[in-house]
Amino acid sequence: MTKWILKCMTCGEERIFEAGFNLTIFGSKIYLYCKKCKANRDQLIMGCVDDTCPTVKVDVID
Numbered sequence: 001m002t003k004w005i006l007k008c009m010t011c012g013e014e015r016i017f018e019a020g021f022n023l024t025i026f027g028s029k030i031y032l033y034c035k036k037c038k039a040n041r042d043q044l045i046m047g048c049v050d051d052t053c054p055t056v057k058v059d060v061i062d
């Protein structure tokens with residue numbers, strides 16, 4: 001399992017999402033449920049927290 005850092009593009013909430021596959025195959029974002037929005041929202045894939053994670057190329061916009 002890889003722990004990915006996701007950020008909701010609607011409310012900005014960041015969270016950890018565990019997945020057994022490389023999320024970046026979907027691109028730089030993924031459509032998932034956001035607890036704060038209580039709805040499915042685009043989640044920006046910020047990177048992952050493991051050393052062994054696949055290389056993620058994400059432009060972080062602050």
Ligand SMILES: [Zn+2]
Binds near residue numbers: 036
């Ligand atoms: Zn949200």
